[in-house]
Amino acid sequence: MTSSLTELSIAAASEALRARKFSARELTQAHVDAIAALDSQLNAFITQTPELALAGADQADAALSRGDAGKLAGIPLGIKDLFCTTGVRTTAASRILGHFVPPYESTVTANLLRDGAVFLGKTNLDEFAMGSSNESSAFGPVTNPWSPPGKALVPGGSSGGSAAAVSAGLAMGATGTDTGGSIRQPASLCGIAGMKPTYGRCSRYGVVAFASSLDHPGPFGRSVADCATLLGSMAGFDPKDSTSADRAVPDFAAACARGVKGLRIGVPREYRQDGMAQEIDALWEQGLAWLRDAGATVVDVSLPHTKYGLAAYYIVAPAEASSNLARYDGVRFGLRGQTNGDLDDLYELTRAEGFGEEVQRRILIGTYVLSAGYYDAYYTRAQKVRALILRDFTEAFGQVDALLTPTTPNAAFAQGEKVDDPVTMYLNDVFTVPADLAGIPAMSVPAGLDGAGLPLGLQVMGRPFDEETVFAVGAAIEKSAGFTARPRLRAGV
Template sequence: MADTPSRPTEMTLAQARDALANGELSSKELTQAHVQAVESARQLKAYITETPERASTMAEAADARRQKGESRGPLDGVPIAIKDLFCTKDVLTTAGSHVLDGFTPPYESTVTSKLWDAGAVMLGKTNLDEFAMGSSNETSYYGAAENPWRRQGDNRPLVPGGSSGGSASAVAARAALGATGTDTGGSIRQPAALTGITGLKPTYGRCSRFGIVAFASSLDQAGPMARTVRDCAILLGGMAGFDDNDGTSVDTPVPDYEAALTGDIRGLKVGIPKEYRVDGMPREIEELWQQGLDWLKDAGAEPVEISLPRTHYALPAYYIIAPAEASSNLARYDGVRFGLRETAGSSLDEMYEATRAAGFGDEVKRRVLIGTYVLSAGYYDAYYNKARKVRTLIAQDFAEAYKQCDVILAPTSPNAAFGVGELADDPIAMYLNDVFTVPASLAGLPALSVPAGLDASGLPLGLQLIGRAFDEETVLRAGEVMEKAANFTAEPAFVAGR
């Protein structure tokens, strides 16, 4: 490990964990430094709600436990950020939407409960696309989060990706040691790639969905975002596990993910899907993809060309299935039980209509309309059922591919970060940002994005590794090997506290 930085906010999560364990730093000091970083980074709009008092109380409790020799493990006393899609008891939870104005849940999500039980400290709730619907964090009712990176010689703001853009921006700007995200079609991996950090979408069912505001229930999966592969491994260990409250949670043991980082990938077969070479892909992304393969080969891995023949059906299938499930899930926001209520009109139906019209943004309305259409009588079989069958075929493609390889290497995003407002009026162009991330989501597979280089404008680009179901260990091990070879040390234009 590199020498530990003197500034707490410059540490990786693993370095902070070690400094706490060695008594070099208290959680109170570490947390206070990050609270100040959060305050100094407000221009990025990475956070919707800051919780400095709660953070201070949790840090003091962690220090008291450590003094008594009762440390709860690697996350005890470590300050992190929580995507504002996770319900946090008595703390405003918005999902980035006006329709949830004033909603403070009376319960805690399972993932955040696990993190607090492990001693983690909450810095606040991070910004996101409304109901996690977006690839740029521009659909948030609370304003677009900004990427701390800038193009060389150009100070115009860039998007941090989405939907977990606030989490990505906070981690990249050193305003959190790590953060939770959720990934439905790429919402952890794509923002990680665009902000130069690491993000892991675990296998569907690895982390509980209980207490996460639902977008598309058969796709949503919580996962870690941090600055290194090791940090993601540590965070995932605190998040994962079976939950009786979630019918899709899988009862399988949670391994020691950090122990899997042996650095040894000799003999590992790395699949290169020929279908991921899409028309119009920038040459620098193609070259970086080859560079990533070369790094893995140099470490003893063996490349294998594979085929995922239904890849080009993934995006259309996703944009039928996800809106259909969103249409169903968002029916509960009616102004009756919680959140916004518009009282225009004299009837209950008019109140529903007024509340939903005022409470939902344009992108959410677009997806609800698409979803309602594809579920309607006469179109259910033509669209929704057909998309579900395509999804099964895509999963079968991956199953066949894993008979030849152990992991699959691909780009994370077809482009680097783009300007705020650049694609806001072109939903199709925005949806195409998910072209490399959606297939693994439809198949429910674990996928890790690692920062691997810079484009010609000095912006970060990521590569992703996709693994077999519940084989996050191999994905993380190969990811760390690639991370060390890439030696990504570039920093964003804005770093909190500097």
């Protein structure tokens, strides 16, 4: 019974909990046991909270008995360790916040708790969400549960711990953040679904900032419908976030059953990269065929400024990171460097000891492009390119209802393979970055395996605040793909 509980969808588990086929405590205990059995191999969690999880499960059982339970009552989730959680350590996977215990709750996690979700702990990530492989964490790398014997693969980043936990059955769903692809890329590499909603759909309040105009909180699930259910809880207007959108939250889960008949699906010609693996191109063509068979029309479109997306992103994002991370100075909270010198020494030693190499690299880049002599040449120009990228998407969505592309240019790669070449690492985000720059909704759906048996995802992008169409297209792909493969390292095996 225990192993089967970790294989349920959120919808199936919720239905069974309400029918009292098992208790929330039993469901949570199964996931706590799975973490205890597997996480030493995966390192998906930075902080585990089994006692809090079981207490939350008992509260859910009481609410279920009373008949006033929330829509996520008793559902065990992993929380990316970028979301502040009251009384539970929040590190951003950095030494500089290694002992930070927030006295407040992020809005997204507060919404999940309101609806009865159970938190299993805080999941691992690239330090301050800066990375594409989850190798920059101060708490060690996460191992992809799809890794073959004797070879450790990356889960993608930055939300690699969340993706690995959901893929391996350690959590039924998880939160993530997507700044340049940090939900969609690990979702693709771990064979699960991951949704980046429209910028402003989910509040950023209480989420440790990386790049404020690019950070998108969103969900991971083992199915498109699970992501839709989680987003329905996470989303909503928040007056504590000045960028939060004051818009009603639709029934995202219902949208998964809409179908795609009559929809126009765009194929951006610029996403056909030279040297792209043939199996990824073939999967893309298969995805388009599935949508045609389901009643959609496929239309060629152009996003001419896409080729500048990666370069613009790696100016805008480090610039905002440089500004956001200036607050970590050893004075108010977090790590304090030991110095007998002046204030400048305190700043220097604190940041040298507290920030890892990748974070330091991005701070240096960001400070450089914001400096007086280079601001217009780099930062201002990058923002102009960003505006052109958004214009391209706007024009494309005048012709089509959604876009379909690959999620990543490759499957999961070995730990250490790209860590010494930052530019090669950054290229993993080539298909995901434009949607962040434009702030549009996008999700990755598991659609197939490569020749080595590793998962590959397809990316669906939609109009701003039209997550419903994205979910409808994603669900149609999921139905046609029939992706049932599971990783080698998973609960109950």
